[in-house]
Amino acid sequence: MLQIYNTLSRSKQGFKPIEPGKVKMYVCGMTVYDFCHIGHARVMIVFDMVVRWLRTSGYEVLYVRNITDIDDKIINRAIENGEPISVLTNRFIDAMHADSDELGLMHPDQEPRATDYISQMQGMIGTLIENELAYQANDGDVNFAVRLLPRYGQLSDKTLDELNAGERVAVADGKRDPLDFVLWKSAKPEKPAGTLWSSPWGKGRPGWHIECSAMSCDILGEHFDIHGGGADLQFPHHENEIAQSEGALYGKDRKDDDAPFVNYWMHNGHIRVNEEKMSKSLGNFFLIRDVLKSFDPEVLRFFMLKAHYRSPINYSDAQLEEARAGLVRLYTALAQPAPKVLETALDPNNPWAQRFAGAMNDDFNTPEAIAVLFDLASEVNRAQGDEKQLLANLLRSLAATLNFLQREPTEFLQAGAKDQAGLTAELIEERIAARVAAKQAKDFAQADLMRKALLEQGIVLEDKPGGLTEWRRA
Structure with missing residues (x-):
């Protein structure tokens, strides 16, 4: 029986899908304002592996991975570039798909974009307000009232008093509590008109956390099997997803025997570089397309899966x-x-x-x-x-x-590391032909020198019966 480590219970649990033979899985995807890096690659590779094994095991899998195409980083990058938001996001969505295809990964069955689900987000926010779990602050933002939901902190295994907003959750004007998080951001005069939508709370745009709750519930239902993502999303993003989704469904009165938003939470480990967490702020991140200039895509996939998906990986x-x-x-x-x-x-x-x-x-x-x-x-x-x-x-x-x-x-064996020693397949074949000619002339010393020279350049020769010589890169 398949056992899955559930972050929510902090233990391995036997996997039992909600509907026999079928699995509904949602994975948090990319914010598309730049090229994908190897941290993104790990998420894509890990959950591609999970889907492949579930399907090999006989399950019918509906795999959903979202695209965040509205976000402060996206808006700021579009302003810097002097281009429309949609032009920027479409370019990097295409680049993401190109990277995924180069890696040999399956596309998700559905890839919803946040901007296509604004009405569903507004509907969920309205329900949270009706359930008295959300409020509009003095600055116009609509916030989730965290302390009205006693179960908040279950995924991160912390009580409300232990959770410190600190640098992770900014304290905005009008918030009732520093832990409260934004559901709807009111319009700011400096933001482009194309980033604003009308709503019952005035013009604005959705917060980041609400998009995944709205999209996953709309596509997979209010209760589904597996939710995945990187370990950095466990808090606050996934914690907030649980709060929003269960708050909209049950209000403040969720009972212990009520069905949870998600049955199994899966989180892959960080990528580390020189034993430090990879991050853009440290300048130690690597783009997928740059790595693939030097290494075969199958090598990168193999590297990622040599380690357990929950373990951190040191990249080099x-x-x-x-x-x-x-x-x-x-x-x-x-x-x-x-x-x-x-x-x-x-x-x-x-x-x-x-x-x-x-x-x-x-x-x-x-x-x-x-x-x-x-x-x-x-x-x-x-x-x-x-x-x-x-x-x-x-x-x-x-x-x-x-x-x-x-x-x-x-x-594969002849591909090796790309551009290794500047030796193309054609050049190697020419040197092998020259070595064969030396052997035919009985100049075995020269033939041995030629073999050694190729070996020093990472080319291994194997002489086969019938005078054939095969080669591979070391």
């Missing part, structure tokens, strides 16, 4: 090189014989499939699942004949559930 070129070496080892096992493309359904009676599924069903333990792939690759290398072919097919089939090892082995 050395770590990516280590991930590439691991993929080289797996693809090398598949190089001879080339495995056939098979269906990815797992045979529950196969001991390798059982080990693999056991790892994945233990809170999506990809490090352990990948360890099974390495053990299986070792068996492929030792096996002969039909057994070798069967094991190679199984290796590829198991890896397919994580979207690995689906290319022709030679394609």
